[in-house]
Amino acid sequence: MAANLTIALAGNPNVGKSTIFNCLTGARQHVGNWPGKTVEKKEGVTDIAGQNLVVVDLPGIYSLNAFSPEEVITRDFILNEKPDVVVAVADASNLERSLYLVVQLLELKVPLVLALNMGDIAQARGIAIDPASISAQLGNIPVVETVSKHGAGIDALKQTVHQLVATPQSTIPVPVDYGEPVEAEITALQTLIEADPTLDQRYDARWLAVKLLEAEEDILAYLEAAGQRRLLDAAREAMQRIKAASGDDSETLIADRRYRFIGQALNGAVTRPSSALETGSDRIDRIITHRVWGLPIFILLMWVVFQFTANVSAPLLDWVDGVVGGPVTRWATAIFGALGLGGSWVESLAVDGVFAGVGGVLVFVPVLFFLYLAIAILEDSGYMARAAFIMDDFMRTLGLHGKSFLPLLVGFGCTVPAIYATRTLENDEDRRLTAFLTTFISCGARLPVYVLFGAAFFGAKAGVFVFSMYLAGGAAAVATGFILKSTVFKNKSVPPFIMEMPAYRAPTLKGVLLYVWKHTSQFLRKATTVILAASVVLWFLTAVPAGATLEQSLFGIISKALAPVFAPAGFDSWEATGALVTGFVAKEVIVSTLGQVYLGGDDAPAAETPTLGEDLAEIARSLGEAVVLTVQETINIVPRTVNVIPGVSAPEADFFGAGEADAEDTTELEAALNRTFTPLSAVAFGVFVVLYVPCMAAVAAIRQEFGARWALYQVTYSLGVAWLVAVVVYQGGRLLGLG
Amino acid sequence: MNLRRRVHEHIHRVPPHSIGGIVSLARVPPGQTVNLVHIHGGHRLRKRLADLGLNVGMPVRVIQNPGFGPMILGVKCDSRLALGRGMAEKIQVEHPQI
Numbered sequence: 001m002a003a004n005l006t007i008a009l010a011g012n013p014n015v016g017k018s019t020i021f022n023c024l025t026g027a028r029q030h031v032g033n034w035p036g037k038t039v040e041k042k043e044g045v046t047d048i049a050g051q052n053l054v055v056v057d058l059p060g061i062y063s064l065n066a067f068s069p070e071e072v073i074t075r076d077f078i079l080n081e082k083p084d085v086v087v088a089v090a091d092a093s094n095l096e097r098s099l100y101l102v103v104q105l106l107e108l109k110v111p112l113v114l115a116l117n118m119g120d121i122a123q124a125r126g127i128a129i130d131p132a133s134i135s136a137q138l139g140n141i142p143v144v145e146t147v148s149k150h151g152a153g154i155d156a157l158k159q160t161v162h163q164l165v166a167t168p169q170s171t172i173p174v175p176v177d178y179g180e181p182v183e184a185e186i187t188a189l190q191t192l193i194e195a196d197p198t199l200d201q202r203y204d205a206r207w208l209a210v211k212l213l214e215a216e217e218d219i220l221a222y223l224e225a226a227g228q229r230r231l232l233d234a235a236r237e238a239m240q241r242i243k244a245a246s247g248d249d250s251e252t253l254i255a256d257r258r259y260r261f262i263g264q265a266l267n268g269a270v271t272r273p274s275s276a277l278e279t280g281s282d283r284i285d286r287i288i289t290h291r292v293w294g295l296p297i298f299i300l301l302m303w304v305v306f307q308f309t310a311n312v313s314a315p316l317l318d319w320v321d322g323v324v325g326g327p328v329t330r331w332a333t334a335i336f337g338a339l340g341l342g343g344s345w346v347e348s349l350a351v352d353g354v355f356a357g358v359g360g361v362l363v364f365v366p367v368l369f370f371l372y373l374a375i376a377i378l379e380d381s382g383y384m385a386r387a388a389f390i391m392d393d394f395m396r397t398l399g400l401h402g403k404s405f406l407p408l409l410v411g412f413g414c415t416v417p418a419i420y421a422t423r424t425l426e427n428d429e430d431r432r433l434t435a436f437l438t439t440f441i442s443c444g445a446r447l448p449v450y451v452l453f454g455a456a457f458f459g460a461k462a463g464v465f466v467f468s469m470y471l472a473g474g475a476a477a478v479a480t481g482f483i484l485k486s487t488v489f490k491n492k493s494v495p496p497f498i499m500e501m502p503a504y505r506a507p508t509l510k511g512v513l514l515y516v517w518k519h520t521s522q523f524l525r526k527a528t529t530v531i532l533a534a535s536v537v538l539w540f541l542t543a544v545p546a547g548a549t550l551e552q553s554l555f556g557i558i559s560k561a562l563a564p565v566f567a568p569a570g571f572d573s574w575e576a577t578g579a580l581v582t583g584f585v586a587k588e589v590i591v592s593t594l595g596q597v598y599l600g601g602d603d604a605p606a607a608e609t610p611t612l613g614e615d616l617a618e619i620a621r622s623l624g625e626a627v628v629l630t631v632q633e634t635i636n637i638v639p640r641t642v643n644v645i646p647g648v649s650a651p652e653a654d655f656f657g658a659g660e661a662d663a664e665d666t667t668e669l670e671a672a673l674n675r676t677f678t679p680l681s682a683v684a685f686g687v688f689v690v691l692y693v694p695c696m697a698a699v700a701a702i703r704q705e706f707g708a709r710w711a712l713y714q715v716t717y718s719l720g721v722a723w724l725v726a727v728v729v730y731q732g733g734r735l736l737g738l739g
Numbered sequence: 740m741n742l743r744r745r746v747h748e749h750i751h752r753v754p755p756h757s758i759g760g761i762v763s764l765a766r767v768p769p770g771q772t773v774n775l776v777h778i779h780g781g782h783r784l785r786k787r788l789a790d791l792g793l794n795v796g797m798p799v800r801v802i803q804n805p806g807f808g809p810m811i812l813g814v815k816c817d818s819r820l821a822l823g824r825g826m827a828e829k830i831q832v833e834h835p836q837i
Contacts, residue, residue, distance in 0.1 A: 065787075065790060096816055096818075097791070097814070097818040125817075217783075249782070249785070251785065251786055252785060252789065259794065259815075282819070285802070291807070291808060389821045392809055392823065393809075497822065498791060498821070499821045500819065501811060501821050
């Protein structure tokens with residue numbers, strides 16, 4: 001068979017391009033990065049009439065102007081890779097704007113199929129579209145109507161692509177008439193380009209002439225480097241003549257003519273009721289983005305997201321923790337015993353190093369699952385754009401763009417995906433600054449530490465302690481934003497806030513689940529290796545020299561050497577320092593390390609080792625219980641939210657009558673903590689935990705996205721800030737007589 | 740309630756001399772459709788706005804303008820754009836001739 005044929009999908013953001021991609025490729029897709037870019041590349045395979053075709057989902061863009069990496073990627077892919085068919089996806093409910101990109105694709109003279117997606121929304125608004133007429137106006141390019149969220153029209157789309165591949169028509173491209181004086185200058189430049197064989201072979205002469213008059217920056221730079229001075233000078237003079245003759249800039253005239261071309265193409269093809277000026281979305285927006293109500297609604301929704309990640313995920317988190325730490329570890333020990341390796345270093349490495357490490361990652365899957373579930377719903381429904389709108393004013397005071405709030409929100413779940421979430425931001429400086437701030441947002445892994453110390457030192461006021469730790473993280477992020485804005489990023493201008501507000505729509509189950517799966521699995525792939533490696537290193541430190549107690553091991557020696565550093569902050573015991581060292585791996589490890597150093601490990605053997613059958617039955621039973629508890633916690637979001645209002649106390653669902661009887665074995669550890677910490681040093685310790693380096697995986701993510709230097713800055717800065725604030729808290733507290 | 744309405748009216752008060760003349764987009768009250776006359780800004784900005792449907796000579800409908808913070812515009816009939824106030828100040832518009 002001949003070389004694989006390639007279909008490229010191009011279109012604006014929010015037009016359902018990815019849904020079409022999913023419909024075409026199903027599970028046969030691969031997500032990677034474009035070479036040298038942090039822009040996601042999605043590739044898949046589809047089957048059309050028994051033939052496998054490669055489908056490339058190009059990034060969502062508004063234009064081929066080459067301002068953003070996404071636009072450069074799309075343009076270069078179409079120009080250089082020459083896909084066999086480009087499917088341009090347009091939003092039927094927002095056709096005029098959607099076609100702006102389509103016209104630019106037409107000008108590239110690629111074999112084009114136009115998919116009019118989301119016709120159902122257009123129809124609901126009473127907008128009638130005649131695809132045949134649009135096709136005729138756009139040079140007879142094939143036009144297919146699709147409703148991708150129901151999979152409607154996908155077969156027709158495949159059929160059309162098949163026909164276009166089988167019988168490549170030389171569709172007569174309808175050139176946009178740019179009018180005088182622009183057309184005369186295009187012709188003149190075209191003559192110059194055609195006279196130069198190096199250019200004439202590489203580019204379509206008319207296309208390049210238009211790009212020159214649009215002053216396309218990267219093309220100008222390319223020609224400059226290629227020594228095309230004469231052409232560039234000619235273009236500059238042409239632009240000046242156009243401005244002098246018409247009073248407008250050439251790029252304004254070109255955009256204007258493109259929109260007029262679209263207007264003519266749609267004239268007669270689209271009919272709309274005169275009453276359709278205000279849409280249902282506009283009515284919803286009157287409340288959601290209202291200057292007074294918008295913020296409380298936003299805070300309420302964020303609260304619900306927070307409940308989802310912190311409470312609803314907890315039963316499943318406990319379940320995973322129990323399974324990995326209990327039966328799975330026991331099975332591994334039994335297998336090593338059967339192999340005659342019981343008690344050997346191999347067993348220790350596998351159980352204490354590898355399993356503990358993998359367990360530490362797996363425990364986060366429920367947290368991320370629920371976080372992404374909430375985010376997917378907000379994103380799919382169109383709320384996310386509104387949230388950026390509402391937060392823009394506040395983010396601007398930190399030198400950031402409204403969109404930066406999303407990574408910060410993700411940061412409450414886990415810092416690693418938060419750093420990847422900065423990819424949605426347009427410019428690099430924004431991304432760096434936002435990623436830097438996300439590290440101070442208290443992630444889910446830090447929570448167990450506050451919960452332990454809160455219970456140990458503040459009893460009934462534990463909630464206040466936990467909440468203040470979150471506030472401390474938030475305050476550090478805000479302060480860091482101010483500091484960086486006025487120092488490192490002094491010359492950084494906040495990009496103007498321009499954002500499309502997509503129409504509200506009901507999220508689809510499929511879309512939401514795909515989003516959740518994509519992001520959770522991405523985290524698993526990226527975090528597992530780093531945390532695994534770090535766990536093994538940590539295991540090595542605690543196991544060497546052989547036979548030593550924890551205090552005598554390399555780990556103990558290092559912790560003792562570092563401990564005096566924390567004397568001014570009030571917690572200079574080697575145990576506390578050791579726990580912080582292990583916190584580099586992942587912060588929830590701090591709790592288990594404290595357990596190990598104070599209580600000498602949890603090696604209390606069970607009275608009877610359960611059989612495999614009993615283990616499996618218990619795993620299934622506890623899973624069932626965890627699922628029921630998850631439902632219970634989901635229901636409880638309502639009373640917990642209502643109860644925030646002073647004076648209201650709605651009852652919470654409690655399926656097992658468990659109440660607050662969750663104290664178990666932690667009390668012993670709490671007693672041990674009370675012997676070495678004072679309440680004041682516990683606060684200082686908590687503050688240090690919130691602020692210092694999130695974890696190895698986060699540092700690795702920063703290094704991957706922004707380079708080793710930036711990762712080093714983050715580590716140094718956060719350690720410095722954490723130490724300083726902890727010392728200020730402790731010494732300040734002592735001055736106030738709290739010690 | 741009364742106070743809120745007064746504040747609202749104050750913010751959206753269009754100076755008498757500018758009726759029919761050129762004003763900044765940031766001053767246009769919600770519900771009105773105006774024509775874009777000029778964009779103060781560099782080449783990049785103008786192109787970026789044009790990509791999203793805001794180009795000289797085009798009609799823009801103001802959907803939300805609370806008087807502070809970003810506003811929401813309707814462009815090209817069905818597209819909704821959120822625009823920062825700073826940006827809106829740089830855009831000159833005029834009421835269409837009736």
